[in-house]
Amino acid sequence: MGFSGRWMIWTLCVCSTALENVALKVTMREASLEAVQGDSVVLPCSFFTSSPLSRLNIIWTMAPSSSPENPIQVIVFDHGQAIEDPSLIGRVGFTGIPWSADIVLNDTRVSDAGFYRCMVNNPPETADPGIGELELSVLAPPSLPVCQWDGEIDKGGSVTLSCSVAEGIPTPEIQWEKLSPEEISLPINMEDDLSGYVQIVNVSSQTSGLYRCSATNLLGTENCYVNLSIYSPPDQSSGILQGVLVTLSMSLLLLALLVLLLWLHRTGQDGRWREGEKEEEEECYNEIEYTPTLIKRSFV
Template structure:
């Protein structure tokens, strides 16, 4: 009489969790033999280094052994009747390909390994904003923005917020960084710029305040007009004050001269005149 084959299957081909979630990784097996010699091993090939798989948790002859780095975060949900495991407080480092290996001697396994992919969604990390270039009028400036983490990969956008909100074209440099180039900068280029890193879990921003230096030169036409008008007003005011002063001093002079003439024209008679015989 032949020995029945052990069957192992994954009920899901992939599982998605948000960072910090509790998640169950399902692994089903069917056996007709006693479970006294049951052996279950879970391994992980991390997304960051798939060529270096590690053992996550194992069950062997009634004993459970966890990866020391995962103690308190990983466990079986119903061993020995179920090979399902759970993960608490999911992290980006938990993402990757999980393999479930089940043995139950004396049965031989018929494809006793099944696998699934765990995706851990994470919000964007805080982006880093920088600028480089010549901030003098007529020069060119490059604004760059990079973000380290985020699943799905964050989308990067640049926009000018002040004095007028304007979306800006961006040059992507890989998946996690992007820049804009501004040529022939002027005073109108000055303002507040924002880089946004966005995915389904949220948005993070960083900012750059750009001030363009304009060398002193000839004043603008409007300023020239204002200065000319002010100069003319000052000259006119000076002429009015001079005319008033001359008019005032002229009246005083005539009064003095009139007083002297009245004194000279006055004829006085005295009784001291003598007669000659």
């Protein structure tokens, strides 16, 4: 065998060894992805193989962000069939089988966030499957916050306004404001990432009004409201003044009634006096009128 023949055999052996070494290769085109809650997202997984695809096996798993030590199976392709996890039926599927291991995840949820692993095996190429990983983050607007108040609403008391939100990614910023009668931003004390409170001491009538809690992130804002009405007891000085005015009014009324009674009494006496004078005049007149007659009779 000549030199050229030996060279050709050596080249074929090298190429064969190289093909065996790179027979199965998995490539993740993205290391991390973001999706908005409710949208669809494609998780890419490309592979290269030199063997027929009749025994191709693909497994996708996901380790939740909240518990990465407990991965769950998402979808499997085996013996020409795709099998989804029961909790994901209708929401996950392959997009390019058998030439691609890409999957699509529909109607994404916050619980879908985590670390996804794509494992591809195509016997008899290698006993170890090719593996690729990516991280999926699911963004969500703030949920509707819950507003509460606690404390004494009497003048001089103390009131605490609390606000909490169940979810939101990125973490929502929580703010308290007084809207009426004038708009005022209030300093908030955070209990944790999703709840905070405002404490108002020595409350007065000026504390009454409408208060708003806002939870905001880059996807939107949600609000809840509290309407405070502070009870203020009546002022003692104003009560004393009102009592004096009532007493004075009653005194004037009684004085007027007394004057009226005196006037009526005087008027009644004057009337009786005049009637008495009139009767006396009439008696005197009668005596004068009949006297001559008597005198005449006495002379007859």
